[in-house]
Amino acid sequence: MVISSLADIALLSGQEILRIYGTEFVVETKADQSPVTLADVAAEAIIVGALRDAYPDIPVVAEEAAAAGRVPHTADQFFLVDPLDGSKEFISRNGEFTVNIALIENGEPVAGVVHAPAIGRIWWGGRAQGCFEAEVRDGARGAARPIAVRATEGALCAIGSRSHGSGEGDARLSRYPIATYLSAGSSLKFCLVASGKADIYPRFGRTMEWDTAAGDAILRAAGGRVECLDGSLLRYGKRNQADDTDFANPHFIxxxxxxxCALAS
Structure with a gap:
């Protein structure tokens, strides 16, 4: 089963990330001015190697390889990997960083795993497979607990980026009855909406597909939806975009x- 093997791969890479997390690691800067550490590189090597061994016919698009210009041809099915989402959180040692692995089919994230090694949590979900979370101890998953988005009749809890802003005060959110705002790092925001701890996650800043695919898959499996500002579903495998680079996302909620969702129209 794909989703189970993706979770195992995420757990394996998470152990290596935690090993490096406990050292005096060096921070470098990529061409796009984003930070990168040995943990990003080491985790990506583990994930990509494991995916290629298990699924040799499915291409893997991974953040660090893409930054170096190594991007395979992608057709209807491919993996998207962010080996360490929330590098700023990793560097500041607040624990809010994740491992993201997603399977894309025909532009849709159909299976995803988000693992937060420092917090000791993992979330996974997929199309027609349900959505779950579990504790992680010593690199092993505990008992799975089903999760789902919550229904709400009134005030919403919005969650936004700890490093890039929550969206509070943005006029584009005025149509939603938002009463409280929370902040979290990395793809944890998707997982908190999926598990009913928040209701809406607006992102009006730049993201890449590997940042969002795994969390998006989990949220969809939990009953949620990720929309571009025009109301269309967020899609994956975006290449040759006239107004942006390959795999770049538009703003979304x-x-x-x-x-x-109907309030967006």
Whole structure:
């Protein structure tokens, strides 16, 4: 089963990330001015190697390889990997970083795993497979607990980026009955909406597909939806874009209770 093997791969890479997390690691800067550490590189090597061994016919698009210009041809099916989402959180040692692995089919994230090694949590979900979370101890998953988005009749809890802003005060959110704002790092925001701890995640800044695919898959499996600002579903495998680079996302809003999607129109 793909989703189970993706979770095992994420757990394996998470152990290596934690090993490096406990050292005095060096921080470098990539061409796009984003930070990178040995943990990013080491985790990606583990994940990509494991995916190629298990699924040799499915291409892997991974963040660090893409940054170096190594991007395979992608057709209807491919993996998207962010080996260490939330590098700023990793560097500041607040624990809010994740391993993201997703399977894309025909532009849709159909299976995804998000693992937060320092927090000791893992979330996974897929199309027609349900959505789950579990504790992680000593690199092993505990008992799986089903999760789902929550229905709400009134005030919403919005969650936004700890490093890039929550969206509070943005006029584009005025149509939603948002009462409280939370912040979290990395793809944890998707997981918190998927598990009913928040209701809406607006992102009006730049993201790449490997940042969002795994969390998007989990949220969809939990009953939510991720929309571009024009109301269309966020899609994957975007290449040769006229107004942006390959795999770059437009701005989007992730919803738990999809009844609120209608307010966007």
């Amino acid at each position: 992730a919803f738990g209770d999809t009844r609120f």
